[in-house]
Amino acid sequence: MKLNSIRKPLAGMALLALLAGCQTSPEALRGTGDLGVIVERATGSLAVVDTSQRRVLERVEGLGDLSHASVKFSRDTRYAFVFGRDGGLSKVDLLTGNITARVMQSGNSIGGAISQDGRLVAVANYEPGGVKIFGSENLELVADIPATWLDEKGREQRSKVVGLVDAPGNHFVYSLFEAGEIHLVDMNGEAPEVTRFTDVGENPYDALIDPSGRYYIAGLFGEDGLALLDLWHTEAGVQRILPDYGRGDERLPVYKMPHLEGWAMAGNEAWLPAVGRHEVLIADKDDWSLTERIPVHGQPIFVMSRPDERQVWVSFAHPDNDVVQVIDSETRDIVATLSPGKAVLHMEFTPRGEHVWISARDSDRVTVYDTHTLEEITRLESESPSGIFFTPRAHRIGL
Known part of the structure; x- marks a missing residue:
C-alpha cells in the first residue's frame, strides 16, 4: 500500500476531529419548531419557552411597552418580531436570546x-x-x-x-x-x-x-x-x-371588544364572539348568515378552535375573565368550565392541538391543559403574562 493512500484518510479523520472540537454546544444545536414566547407585559420581557418540555428556557428583556404587544415569526422560525405598544419593533433571536435589531x-x-x-x-x-x-x-x-x-x-x-x-x-x-x-x-x-x-x-x-x-x-x-x-x-x-351581529333582546355593557383574530373556523362554520352578549355565535360561511347562538359564561373575547376543529375554547371579558369554557363543536354542548387563574388574556394551542397554554395575568402564571382529558398538566410562573405565540404561526396566513 502506498503511503499517500494512508495519509489521505488519516488527514480526513483529523479534520473531522478538529471540526468536532469546534462544534457549538448541544444546547444551541436544536430545532425551533417547538419554541414559543410568552409576553410579560409588566416587565417588558419575553419568556422563551419549549412546548415539548413545557418549560421556560430564558427571558429577553428591554423590549419596551408590551401592554398590547403581538409577535410574528420569521419563516425559518428562528426570529421573533415583537410589536410594542410604544412604537418599538424588535427582532429577537430565539436561540441566543439576543435582540438583533430594534427600531422606534x-x-x-x-x-x-x-x-x-x-x-x-x-x-x-x-x-x-x-x-x-x-x-x-x-x-x-x-x-x-x-x-x-x-x-x-x-x-x-x-x-x-x-x-x-x-x-x-x-x-x-x-x-x-x-x-x-x-x-x-x-x-x-x-x-x-x-x-x-x-x-x-x-x-x-x-x-x-x-x-x-x-x-x-x-x-x-x-x-x-x-x-x-x-x-x-x-x-x-x-x-x-351579519347585519345583526351583536344585537339581542337586551344589550349589555361592553367591557372589552372581542378579538376578531380569535375567531374559530370549524368546517363550513365560523364561530365568533357576540358583542355585549353572553353568547357565541355561529355563521354559515357560504352566505355568512347567522345560524345559531350558544349561551356561555360571560362576554366572549377569544373563540378559538382546537386544530382538529372538534373543540372550541372560549375566554371572557371582565368581570368573568377567570374562566375558560370548552364547547364540543359537533354537539354544541359545553363540556368543561375551567379556572386557569385571574384575568385570563390569551390561549395558544400546540400545533397538533394536544395541549393548550392559557395566560392568567393577575395570577402571574400560564396553565397548560391536556385538550383530550381537559386536565391541568403544569403551570409556569410568569410575571403578568398576556400573549402566547408559538413558532408554527410562521407558516400560517394571518398569524
Missing part, C-alpha cells in the same frame, strides 16, 4: 404582519396613523404609507390603522378606524401600490383574514355588522355581512 418606528403602534415571502415586516400605527414596512433582515425602512383620508369638510386627516394582516401574493390588508376604509397594499413593485375601499362601515376596530387567505373581515365599532372583502374578487368591493 412610531409613537403608538398596534401590531404587524410579515409578507408571504418573509422579506418584509409591516407595522400598524396609531400615531402617526399609517403603515411602515421594513426589511426583515435588519429592519431597514422600505416604505412609509400614511393613512390619510378627507373629512366631511374636505380636510386631509390621519387615521389610526387597525386589523393589519398579511395576504397571499406579498400583499398587506388593513383598516382605517376614523376613515371607515380598508386598504390593500401590493408590495411586488418598486413602490407600494395601494387600493382603497371606502365607506366600508363606521369605525372598523379590528379584523381577521381566514386561513385560506381569501376573506378579510373587519368588525365595526360604530354600527352592527361586519365588512367583508373577497380578495379573489376585489372588483366586487366590500360586502356587509
Whole structure:
C-alpha cells in the first residue's frame, strides 16, 4: 500500500476531529419548531419557552411597552418580531436570546404582519396613523404609507390603522378606524401600490383574514355588522355581512371588544364572539348568515378552535375573565368550565392541538391543559403574562 493512500484518510479523520472540537454546544444545536414566547407585559420581557418540555428556557428583556404587544415569526422560525405598544419593533433571536435589531418606528403602534415571502415586516400605527414596512433582515425602512383620508369638510386627516394582516401574493390588508376604509397594499413593485375601499362601515376596530387567505373581515365599532372583502374578487368591493351581529333582546355593557383574530373556523362554520352578549355565535360561511347562538359564561373575547376543529375554547371579558369554557363543536354542548387563574388574556394551542397554554395575568402564571382529558398538566410562573405565540404561526396566513 502506498503511503499517500494512508495519509489521505488519516488527514480526513483529523479534520473531522478538529471540526468536532469546534462544534457549538448541544444546547444551541436544536430545532425551533417547538419554541414559543410568552409576553410579560409588566416587565417588558419575553419568556422563551419549549412546548415539548413545557418549560421556560430564558427571558429577553428591554423590549419596551408590551401592554398590547403581538409577535410574528420569521419563516425559518428562528426570529421573533415583537410589536410594542410604544412604537418599538424588535427582532429577537430565539436561540441566543439576543435582540438583533430594534427600531422606534412610531409613537403608538398596534401590531404587524410579515409578507408571504418573509422579506418584509409591516407595522400598524396609531400615531402617526399609517403603515411602515421594513426589511426583515435588519429592519431597514422600505416604505412609509400614511393613512390619510378627507373629512366631511374636505380636510386631509390621519387615521389610526387597525386589523393589519398579511395576504397571499406579498400583499398587506388593513383598516382605517376614523376613515371607515380598508386598504390593500401590493408590495411586488418598486413602490407600494395601494387600493382603497371606502365607506366600508363606521369605525372598523379590528379584523381577521381566514386561513385560506381569501376573506378579510373587519368588525365595526360604530354600527352592527361586519365588512367583508373577497380578495379573489376585489372588483366586487366590500360586502356587509351579519347585519345583526351583536344585537339581542337586551344589550349589555361592553367591557372589552372581542378579538376578531380569535375567531374559530370549524368546517363550513365560523364561530365568533357576540358583542355585549353572553353568547357565541355561529355563521354559515357560504352566505355568512347567522345560524345559531350558544349561551356561555360571560362576554366572549377569544373563540378559538382546537386544530382538529372538534373543540372550541372560549375566554371572557371582565368581570368573568377567570374562566375558560370548552364547547364540543359537533354537539354544541359545553363540556368543561375551567379556572386557569385571574384575568385570563390569551390561549395558544400546540400545533397538533394536544395541549393548550392559557395566560392568567393577575395570577402571574400560564396553565397548560391536556385538550383530550381537559386536565391541568403544569403551570409556569410568569410575571403578568398576556400573549402566547408559538413558532408554527410562521407558516400560517394571518398569524
